[in-house]
Amino acid sequence: MKKILTLLVAFLFVFTLAACKDEGSTEKKIELRYADWANQDINKRMIDKFMEKYPHIRVTISTDIAGSGDAFTGNLEIAAQNGLLPDVFATDNVPTIVNKGLTADLKTYWDNDDDAKLVYPNIAETAVYNGHRYAIPSFQFLKGIFINLDIFAEKNLTTVEGKYRIDNNGYPVKDWTHQEFVEVAKAITNYDIVNTENLVVGFDTWYGAPDFQQVWPMMNDAETGYDTWNGTSFNYESEAWIEAMKAKVEIDNYETNLGVTSRYPAADWEATPALQSYIIYTGYGAMDIEGSWQFNYIQLAKEEGINLGFWPYPSGSEGLFPPTILDYAAVSSQTEHPEEAYLLAKWMTYGRDGWNARIELYEEDRQTAISEGKTPAYLDRFPIADYPGVWDKVYTLVDGIEGIEYTLDRIEHSKPDLDKWLAGYKDFWSWVNDAENEYGWAALQVAGPDAVPTFAAQWNAKVNELVSTQIANLGKDE
Template sequence: MKKIVSVAVSAALALSLAACSSKEKASSDKESSKDPVTISFASWTLGTEKEQNLERLMIKAFEEKNPDIKVKIDESISTSDWNGTLSAAASGGKMPDVFALPQIPLALSNNWLMDITKMTEKDKDFAKISKAVRDSATYNGKVYAVPYAQHFLGYFVNKDLFNDANLDYPEYGPSLQEFTDAVKKVTNINKGIAGLNNPFSISDWYPAAANKDMGWYTYKDGQYSLDSKEFIKGVNLAKEFATNGYTYETLTDEQKANFKGENPEEVWLQGGVAVKWDGTWAAPQDASFDWDFIGIPGGRTVVTNDFVGISKSSKHPEEAYKFAKWMSFGKEGFMKRMKIADEKGKMMNTLPVSTDKDVLDEFFSIQDVPGIRTAYDNLDNAIVEPVKIIPGYVDARFEGQTGVKAGDNENATVGQLMDSFVKGDLKVEDYAKQLDQMADQKTKEAMDSLNK
């Protein structure tokens, strides 16, 4: 009897296992035949299909790594009218799943962006982005953007010009006095050597260099301090350099005749500028002189990022986030980016967004620039350049109309007024309070718009 029961149980078990196996096979067959998810991507960094630049090669590598996800490049978003065509896509219910962001606040005010906080909170790679950059993608405690690419702003130094003049060249993060002295002492217009390429960014970074409690263009915690002594000193240092022949771009045509080159970039590469303001994307890799990156006085790292957003209407947010991470801050993706660049002979087009040690060690084994490595060491006290992230900043710094006559402009913009201060046509002290009040008002209006 026991034997019969045993045989019956065995038979039943065999039938059960066969049924389960059949169901699993059917399920597996169904999954394998399921079409991959398709997400759309719009960016101004893609070049053409024929060019096959690094971004397109990264997309192909992502698809190979993730055969269940296909990426369709959305050509309907035009580089000639990015925000306009994005708006049209949103109105028509055809927003790309992932798209480049000229300005995060504009996208937020248009209700284009998905809150991706829950995805970033459980992402160990996202936690390895510097706090300053993570904060720049966060509004009212929620993450709405992915830092896509990263560069630093600051000064490059032509060390050969200083050595030839028996002068000490400035190293990363010089003091304000060391920076000022270096620019003045190396300048020799008769020999075709200018201390700086231009003076116009000094008023932006100077306050943060002079006061650790200030940021770019004095902005900190929703407020400007444009009537502060730090801001006024910065503008006046820029004016001193500009009006006394220390900066190439403000020289007379007669003075420029002493230099080699037809434009400021050529003059720099020909060895006519000792200290050049630019971003790390413009590192002079093929220069004939010895150079380094020295950041800004005081040593605070100035970060500027590109960002992408995930559409609020995306039907595949997890896949969209996975793709955005691969293309930007993810360790696996960035390692692949460096490998592709090396194998295909492509220039790396971004610094690492991540602070992961393995990523940084690999990157600097390829691009050994001591000053840029030091800038990573100083990220804990970084300043993020505000154009793409701070509500109202573009009006507060550039486009807002002041009602002040500056040169031929009866109603000068803030940018035009700032240029007039640096060129010595107007005095910053006479307008600093007005600029400060206007900047705070523009910020308040923009913040209020986001909080509606």
């Protein structure tokens, strides 16, 4: 009897203690800080939902980490020096923060996470260095082609055998090839800078130059990754890369750049305000190689009476492998709560529960906008995992963007870029873009398409040297 009473007292003590903790009277909340450069209203609402699910964790947004991209990453380093690094943060370059010692190894958490097992393999394998996972991929942004539907409707192009195919609406077919894209750009161009109401620029480029050599080869070979990366090396001396780079140099110099790229003659640029605008948004551009983070311009253009679509990136001989741009998040090496920080990082990035919460917010905002007679904001970033039910809702949140379904229907075959995670790749592009480099991009523009094989050999040696050296040492155990 005495033993029974003792057990009963012990049970009541544990029950009472648990109840007190549930009421928050004895359990201390864990404090976390979060920082990224995304929409802070969405961030706040996402974090509110996170705290509802995990009431023992209190999260604040670190507004002192300013800027975006490399400026944001630079400010993270300053914060770390002062012991103020947020527990979870975004970064524009994973190798940079690894080298600065800002990140915790998340391999154990990732490897034991059921959601992570559903991440598309070619995305899951990124940001892993010498057996360590120092960041997690968060979203994939789509790379595709903005097209001005009004310009194409007015131009009324028709199929030209051997050059390009046009559908019944007067738009390029969605399974168009790389060559068709270039020929359509030439055909649609009307470089009239005197009567700018007639001005049509064929296509705007990817950050100052066409991106053909990074994307075309992977469309012609199912085993080739972005920019010919195969997991261990690049192959810029391949026939596919050389032909794509020749096409890039040729179109970049097309008719002294009159209306096919944004590299206009200086006198034209200075005298023509229309050229100085974001031409796809202001109605002067027929096409633009762009990323989905610019989907807000589709919404804004529609409010100005300009109708934009988002066509798939042109396909190759093996079909369409949608090129995507990855973002990353990391957990601080200074955090006192790595497990809870990982929960937060997962919620704000790739996790299934977080995605369901994000979709709920977008659906709420969508209904509000529709009820007010406004164009709803479009979802501009996309899951990196094959979560049942989530992708069905994603389609609804881009409803109204003509052409996007073709890309989304192939998203499981996407091939991600390398910019934010591959060690040495950033340094390689600094070398390419050095104006004093005799084998740099500026020199190749002058030398012309015939010089591509010579430049390819130099680029191939340099990129493989930088990447292999830095990969071998990044995150290596001492």
